[in-house]
Amino acid sequence: MAEALLAIDDLRVQFDRGEDEVFAVNGVSFSIAEGEALGIVGESGSGKSVTLMSALGLIRENGKIMAGTAKFQGHDLLKMRPRQLEDIRGRDIGVIFQDPMTSLNPVMRIGDQIMESMLTHQYAGRREAFERTLQLLHEMGIPEPKARFRNYPHEFSGGMRQRIMIAIALACEPQLLIADEPTTALDVTVQMQILALLQEQRRKKQMSIAMITHDFGVATNFCDRIIVLYAGQIMEMADTRQFLLQPAHPYTMGLKNSIIEIGQRDRQLSPIPGMAPTLTEPPKSCSFASRCPFATERCRSELPALREISPNHHVACHRAEEVLAHAI
Amino acid sequence: MFYAKFFAKRFVAIVITLAAVIAISYIMMYCSPGGFMNTTQLASSLAPLAAQDPAAYQKLMEQFQLRYGLNLPLWHQVLLYEWHTFTLNFGNSMQNPTLSIMSQLKTALPISVILAFSSVVLSVVVGIPMGIIAAIKRNTWVDYLVTTLSMFGQAIPSFVLAVIFVLLFGVEWQNVLPVTGWGTVPEAVLPVVSLAAGNIGVVARYMRGSLIETMRQDFIRTAKAKGVKYWPLVLKHGVKNSLTALITVIGPQFAFSVVGAVWVENIFAIPGLGKVISTAFTNFDFPLAITAVFILGATIMLTNLAVDVIYAVMDPRVKLQ
Amino acid sequence: MAIAVSQSQQSVRRARKNSPMYRAWQRYRRNGFAVAGLGWVILFFIIGIIGPWIAPYSYTYADFLHMHSGPSWQHLFGTDTVGYDVFSQILYSVRYALEIALGATCVSFLIGIVLGLWAGLSGGIIDMIVMRAVDFMFALPSFFFALILVVLLGKGIFPMILAIGVPGWAGYARLIRSLVLSMRNGEMVEAARALGAPQWHIARRYMFPNVVGSMVVSLAFGIPYDLTAQAGLSIVGMGLNPPMPSFGNMLAQAGANILGFPWLLYFPAGVFAITLLSFLFVADGLQEAFNPKGGM
Numbered sequence A: 001m002a003e004a005l006l007a008i009d010d011l012r013v014q015f016d017r018g019e020d021e022v023f024a025v026n027g028v029s030f031s032i033a034e035g036e037a038l039g040i041v042g043e044s045g046s047g048k049s050v051t052l053m054s055a056l057g058l059i060r061e062n063g064k065i066m067a068g069t070a071k072f073q074g075h076d077l078l079k080m081r082p083r084q085l086e087d088i089r090g091r092d093i094g095v096i097f098q099d100p101m102t103s104l105n106p107v108m109r110i111g112d113q114i115m116e117s118m119l120t121h122q123y124a125g126r127r128e129a130f131e132r133t134l135q136l137l138h139e140m141g142i143p144e145p146k147a148r149f150r151n152y153p154h155e156f157s158g159g160m161r162q163r164i165m166i167a168i169a170l171a172c173e174p175q176l177l178i179a180d181e182p183t184t185a186l187d188v189t190v191q192m193q194i195l196a197l198l199q200e201q202r203r204k205k206q207m208s209i210a211m212i213t214h215d216f217g218v219a220t221n222f223c224d225r226i227i228v229l230y231a232g233q234i235m236e237m238a239d240t241r242q243f244l245l246q247p248a249h250p251y252t253m254g255l256k257n258s259i260i261e262i263g264q265r266d267r268q269l270s271p272i273p274g275m276a277p278t279l280t281e282p283p284k285s286c287s288f289a290s291r292c293p294f295a296t297e298r299c300r301s302e303l304p305a306l307r308e309i310s311p312n313h314h315v316a317c318h319r320a321e322e323v324l325a326h327a328i
Numbered sequence B: 001m002f003y004a005k006f007f008a009k010r011f012v013a014i015v016i017t018l019a020a021v022i023a024i025s026y027i028m029m030y031c032s033p034g035g036f037m038n039t040t041q042l043a044s045s046l047a048p049l050a051a052q053d054p055a056a057y058q059k060l061m062e063q064f065q066l067r068y069g070l071n072l073p074l075w076h077q078v079l080l081y082e083w084h085t086f087t088l089n090f091g092n093s094m095q096n097p098t099l100s101i102m103s104q105l106k107t108a109l110p111i112s113v114i115l116a117f118s119s120v121v122l123s124v125v126v127g128i129p130m131g132i133i134a135a136i137k138r139n140t141w142v143d144y145l146v147t148t149l150s151m152f153g154q155a156i157p158s159f160v161l162a163v164i165f166v167l168l169f170g171v172e173w174q175n176v177l178p179v180t181g182w183g184t185v186p187e188a189v190l191p192v193v194s195l196a197a198g199n200i201g202v203v204a205r206y207m208r209g210s211l212i213e214t215m216r217q218d219f220i221r222t223a224k225a226k227g228v229k230y231w232p233l234v235l236k237h238g239v240k241n242s243l244t245a246l247i248t249v250i251g252p253q254f255a256f257s258v259v260g261a262v263w264v265e266n267i268f269a270i271p272g273l274g275k276v277i278s279t280a281f282t283n284f285d286f287p288l289a290i291t292a293v294f295i296l297g298a299t300i301m302l303t304n305l306a307v308d309v310i311y312a313v314m315d316p317r318v319k320l321q
Numbered sequence C: 001m002a003i004a005v006s007q008s009q010q011s012v013r014r015a016r017k018n019s020p021m022y023r024a025w026q027r028y029r030r031n032g033f034a035v036a037g038l039g040w041v042i043l044f045f046i047i048g049i050i051g052p053w054i055a056p057y058s059y060t061y062a063d064f065l066h067m068h069s070g071p072s073w074q075h076l077f078g079t080d081t082v083g084y085d086v087f088s089q090i091l092y093s094v095r096y097a098l099e100i101a102l103g104a105t106c107v108s109f110l111i112g113i114v115l116g117l118w119a120g121l122s123g124g125i126i127d128m129i130v131m132r133a134v135d136f137m138f139a140l141p142s143f144f145f146a147l148i149l150v151v152l153l154g155k156g157i158f159p160m161i162l163a164i165g166v167p168g169w170a171g172y173a174r175l176i177r178s179l180v181l182s183m184r185n186g187e188m189v190e191a192a193r194a195l196g197a198p199q200w201h202i203a204r205r206y207m208f209p210n211v212v213g214s215m216v217v218s219l220a221f222g223i224p225y226d227l228t229a230q231a232g233l234s235i236v237g238m239g240l241n242p243p244m245p246s247f248g249n250m251l252a253q254a255g256a257n258i259l260g261f262p263w264l265l266y267f268p269a270g271v272f273a274i275t276l277l278s279f280l281f282v283a284d285g286l287q288e289a290f291n292p293k294g295g296m
Helices: A048-055 A083-086 A110-119 A126-139 A156-172 A190-203 A216-222 A241-246 A250-258 A297-301 A322-326 B002-031 B039-045 B047-052 B055-068 B074-086 B103-136 B141-155 B158-172 B185-215 B218-225 B229-268 B271-283 B287-313 C001-007 C010-019 C020-029 C030-054 C085-122 C125-140 C141-152 C157-184 C185-192 C201-233 C247-256 C263-290
Strands: A004-016 A021-033 A037-041 A063-072 A091-095 A177-180 A208-213 A227-232 A234-241 A307-310 A313-315
Touching: A004 A048, A021 A048, A021 A063, A021 A177, A037 A048, A048 A063, A048 A177, A048 B103, A063 A126, A083 B103, A083 B218, A083 C157, A091 A156, A110 A156, A110 C030, A110 C141, A110 C201, A126 A156, A126 B271, A156 A190, A156 A216, A156 B218, A177 A190, A190 A216, A190 A250, A208 C010, A216 A241, A227 A241, A227 A250, A234 A241, A234 A250, A241 B158, A250 C030, A297 C030, A307 A322, A313 B271, A322 B047, B002 C125, B002 C141, B055 C247, B074 B287, B103 B141, B103 B185, B103 B229, B103 B287, B141 C030, B141 C125, B141 C263, B158 B185, B158 B229, B158 C201, B158 C263, B185 C001, B218 B229, B229 C201, B271 B287, B271 C141, B271 C263, B287 C125, C001 C010, C020 C030, C020 C201, C030 C085, C030 C263, C085 C157, C085 C185, C085 C201, C085 C247, C085 C263, C125 C157, C141 C157, C157 C201, C201 C263
Parallel strands: A037 A208, A037 A227, A091 A177, A177 A208
Antiparallel strands: A004 A021, A004 A063, A227 A234, A234 A313, A307 A313
């Protein structure tokens, strides 16, 4: 395994909702290697976005990081002062958000929005930044970059806006790109184009990508390795091939069975009856037990630890071996 | 071409509105107990003239009769009056027949416009920073102080503040600032401040709410993810977006200030249009009153038009139509 | 399963606790300013009702022996230039101010309801005409219309009610119309109907709170506005005819001859300012209570 670019260890995040606390991330540990594409899969509310956004200091004010470390190139992001974190955001780590309709500043020319990150980090001078912006727009497949530079976000389609988002994220050539549901808000054909574009950029620039998605299909197509999150905990972590061949967690099995074809927009990820829980106290037993067809008394009373059942294949399930056997 | 159409449409709307205002005012005054030419009232205010020179008085009355077509049917009178007004042929004041209405308005209008305009400018200059500070220090004592002050400003009408100022600066702290008159900067301070207080409150509260709302938007998170530092984030992304929304309250603010000017001018004895209006109404000098309302109405509507244009310039998503 | 059982046990108490009105009150109660404002407003209403009985002097009684005297036990808030007792004047003013402000608000509201319902329900050309009229009313400050109406109607209490009330209809008409439209094709109502909720339940649960909330809030903002307009008319000499006492007259008079008699100003201005502030706090609190998201 290559050297870890970002290593998150035992991360715990809580949100204060006034009357109660929500335990959004409950002891998540994983790492992203250099050049690796990691998929983080889960339903909405599973803590998949919060995990990475909290490391970057991008969660709402009512969110608190209770414990853990997030080492980026050996430095703990969680211990950094806001100033230091600002230097890393946008320069070393780029982020793409889900909704390109609302994620761009409506009263700022798109060219200026792309240039802003380069100028902020003194990555390039004004002249250079302008040239590079045109280059980026060209690379992102936006026709007539020079004319489009001066346009505002509302003058672009959703897919085009997402390309602009990617240009913003890639402006300073980050080592890590966090893509938070980058295709969810887009039409199916556009989804494919955006994923292809991301894949191409990743190859060219040798960067790592963390792909946060609720679409298991997107993750299996795009990523080298996948993490499945549920109720703020890792359920299973393995290479994509392993996931497709031998899912060892009942939840993952459900996910896998729900794939029909990549990028079907209307299909929500709810392979198993029931809803994902919102934890208002720390988990003491398996959070998935109430929806699990294999659940036993032990699952309802004892929290399963994440264990390595075969090399590089980690599962948090008391009955992983039986599930594996059952699947085969 | 596109803009020409927009402006043409707006001008037509303004003219129709003003014509309706004039017609309604005229008809109401025609129906008022003394009629449009309130003879009893006129007789008393023109009594010295009547005593001095009965022939001249008689001639004056006939002139008025003729000018306003008072023996014609009502609809004809209204049309006649509309024609006079839109050709800016305002005629003479009834109460002071030697003075043309035009000459009175010429000196009075700029005073009221400057008064209202400076109060809006002051409220923006003070209110916006107050709102920004309250928003970024949300739920701290700074925020509570700003919010409470804004509420005070908003609730207490300009005339109450004006009267209090007159007392404080006319009696307690004499010679600090003049409490009557108009023409110098010190003379303008108290009227403008009492007029602006309410607007400051509105602007500060609006700015606070709008900025808090803006800072929750997705594009703010995008900017943060780009590594934009705190102050550029608040000013370039947050405030700039909130300002476009704030523009929309400037129009109503100006209209509000014009009404406030009518009050404040009466209290500080400022010879502005507001003072002219109130004397005209209390003396039943209807031609002067209607003309003054007409002029103020036109000013307010043209200001609103200007505000809409500024809004479209500031927010690229807004199209003039 | 366990959750379901406990829910049904508490359902009776919850039904009341979850009623939108109850929740609105809970939110209102948390706002200290709004509660204090409500206290003063209630006191103001009580004074409006009993004021004339507890006033030590009639508002027409001039104490010639104690003209412009300062506050004393005999004249709590002092007397003015003619010897009128300021305290009594204030008590009477409250009565007239309330009569006119409430009356005017009712007039505006009634016209607004009729025109708003008419426009919203019939649509088409009528809707267009009413909305053009609304635009017209908003083009100019309604204070000017009030001035013109005072000329037409005179300076009594009832004329004041009409003069302030009639030009104020446009805002209410627009609100009512939008409520009608939102009810006719509201998603929430649609969803509730699709789920099979009975008609009265839909009305009580979804339409009523929304409608009542919006109306109460707009009325709460309307009353202080009308109080201000009424005093503003006095400032330009078009208010209630003296000797009928009103806050506007007292302020105008105080502004004209305050040299040395500050009590002529402090007491009326103080009471008037606190009252307007209280109404605004109440209106603000109500807005937050009924519409917690749109809080500004």
